[in-house]
Amino acid sequence: MSLPDQGPASVLRPTPAGLWCPEGDFYIDPPRPVDRAVITHGHADHARAGHGAVLATPQTLAIMSERYGADFAGSTQALEYGERVKVGGVEVSLAPAGHVLGSAQATVRQRGLTITASGDYKRRRDPTCAGFEPVPSDVFITEATFGLPVFRHPPDTQEIERLLRSVQQFPERAHLVGAYALGKAQRVIRLLREAGYDETIYFHGALERLNRLYEHFGVDLGPLAPATGSKADFAGRIIIAPPSAVADRWSRRFPDPVTAFASGWMSVRARVRQRGVELPLILSDHADWDELTATLTELSPQEIWITHGRDDALRRWAELHGLSARALHLVGYEDEDDD
Secondary structure, eight states: OOOOGGGGGGTEETTTTEEEEEETTTTOOOOOOOSSEEEEOTTTEEEOOOOEEEEOOHHHHHHHHHHOTTTTTEEEEETTTTEEEETTEEOOOOOOOSTTTEEEEEEEETTEEEEEEOSSOOOOOOOOOOOOOOOOOEEEEEEEOSSTTTTOOOOHHHHHHHHHHHHOOTTTTTTTEETTTTTTHHHHHHHHHHTTSSOOOEEEEGGGGHHHHHHHHOOOOSSSEOOOSOGGGTTOEEEOOOHHTTGGGGEEEEEEEEEEEGGGGGSSSSHHHHHOOOOOOOEOOOOHHHHHHHHHHHHHEEEEEEEEEEEHHHHHHHTTTTOOOEEESSSSOOTTTTT
């Protein structure tokens, strides 16, 4: 959609190449390579290789380096939470988004206007990353991945307790938990530790480097080991793996596995059936309906821009609560079962 070249749109505007700041000549989470990019977090639909210059938190830069190689961008600049820098005459700062390790909201300030692009975020506590910090803004740019009133995620502790009860109930079976490699896997591990599970947790090889990176940044994951060995070794054990591996022949190495899947989409029965999940765990790294609406109420910005997701319901809610909202329909952001 096109916006007039005045007001907030003169500071930040949606384009086919992503959210663009004309004066700073940079993009926020662009879907394809650009000369200058501000990256909110390390998930592949927001953080891509090939940019000329990248500004992000130290953790996000480390994640991008781990995933894409040290030469993932022409140059990089690390910005800690709360620091402010000038980019082409525009002030940029980053604040915690509570999504995954290093995730940030990008705030742009110019000509007395403050616009905050939240990237992806959640409001509930996550022991693996800094919690969301509200930034007073004239314009708040939000996602709407779970932007329907039906999406109200249960407490994390409740879902972890369900997993541990199943382990106790079926000591002869392995428990194979599908969890996105960046963020969700480490969060599940850490929540298990907080629930008192001190046993070795086994993992698919695709998680090893990211687990190590989380520990490098101070997230204690406890005793871990690669999921290698004989089938009998894994009776009564918990194994964490990327969702694709749970449905792959790789999973056959475990004794009669209980297939679990940690995702906000596990509240949708059709998705549970589609994936053949025996133990759905409703654990999301995105804000649910109550978190989205509470955030918009708390911030009460002059304008709300919605990047992607179920924008119709959220726009209608905003209208009923006296808030101005519009959908940007940005392309390139995933809406997958991994969330």
